[in-house]
Amino acid sequence: MGIAAELAAQPSAKEQQYKPRIEFDGRTGFIDSDLHSAAETVAFDELLEKHGLAGQGVRLDPDRPVRISRWQNFAGEWLQADRFYVVAERPGGVTADRLIAQMIDHPPARRPALAGPAVFNFQASDLQIGKSDNGGTDGIVTRYLGSLERAVEKYRVLRRFNTVGPVHLMFPGDCVEGNQSQNGRNWWRTDLTLTDQIAVFEQLLYTTIEAFSDDTEQVLVDVVNGNHDEAQRFQTTRPGDGWATHAANSVSKGLARNPDAFGHIQIRTPDPERGYMTVEAGDTVFTIAHGHQWRRGKAMDWWAAQTFHGQNPGAADVLVHGHYHTWELETTDKRARIQSSTLDGGSNYYREMHGAEARRGALVYLTRAGDVTDLSLV
Structure with a gap:
């Protein structure tokens, strides 16, 4: 019997099961991915879809990078879980870059048509x-x-x-x-x-x-x-x-x-x-x-x-x-x-x-x- 098999047979060496979590209070929070092989990539949009947040104005927090956790199981396989930190979009999806671009490209104002004298x-x-x-x-x-x-x-x-x-x-x-x-x-x-x-x-x-x-x-x-x-x-x-x-x-x-x-x-x-x-x-x-x-x-x-x-x-x-x-x-x-x-x-x-x-x-x-x-x- 190999060492890995002997350790797996011992109750104290049993691997704990990974449980992904999601927390979001309407403004900030995080979403954990499912456990996956380190060679795989998780699509954030698919994660939002899975948890019913697609189209709800939720985006990645630009100030907090994705937290990656990796470990090797007893079989020698490298596994990975990803935590995506999220924030709610500002109302209307307002961003400074979009507003600045809008001002630069804004055409000259036309005098509105007024009803009556x-x-x-x-x-x-x-x-x-x-x-x-x-x-x-x-x-x-x-x-x-x-x-x-x-x-x-x-x-x-x-x-x-x-x-x-x-x-x-x-x-x-x-x-x-x-x-x-x-x-x-x-x-x-x-x-x-x-x-x-x-x-x-x-x-x-x-x-x-x-x-x-x-x-x-x-x-x-x-x-x-x-x-x-x-x-x-x-x-x-x-x-x-x-x-x-x-x-x-x-x-x-x-x-x-x-x-x-x-x-x-x-x-x-x-x-x-x-x-x-x-x-x-x-x-x-x-x-x-x-x-x-x-x-x-x-x-x-x-x-x-x-x-x-x-x-x-x-x-x-x-x-x-x-x-x-x-x-x-x-x-x-x-x-x-x-x-x-x-x-x-x-x-x-x-x-x-x-x-x-x-x-x-x-x-x-x-x-x-x-x-x-x-x-x-x-």
């Missing part, structure tokens, strides 16, 4: 005509006319590169300083009477409309009241009882007397029992409010609550407002909130308390199917 939007809030601080109403009117001039220039530039349809002029409140803020204590800090404030705002509306009316087939003018525009507070009247909408309705009646020249102008104000309104301009829906309906930083919460309870802001793509005297853009995937800057001279009281001042001007931008583009302060 864009709307040119002009948004001016918080003029507070009559406020005497830092240049008073003279400074406010000068500042506004400069913004209007730059807005018209921007409109003509944008039309060179875009199909632009209606012009949308928005005045989200605090158009006059009024005499109701701080329970009337602001009245001493005004340089115009209330009726003069209203007359100046009416003329600014006429001037703004005339700046665009000859260059477009439709002008939409939307005006809501701010807290400074309120007609009175000591008795509760209607939410829409304010001087800004009063002025807008007066201008509307004036334009109606010349339909040949101004028949393409439409002035819109909220229902008298509502302080804001939701309206269409082209293919985009706007909710226009002043902003005193919520606290700073809570505009989206107000919008969400209106939507939850089935009010008309739920249909809006864009929420437009003022009140906070600094311009802001806040977006989600489907919604945009655009907060106006101010056009007044600032508040000496606020500067004394906080030191802060705002960049002043109106906002201009394009909208198309709810998307906001080309936003700038003018």
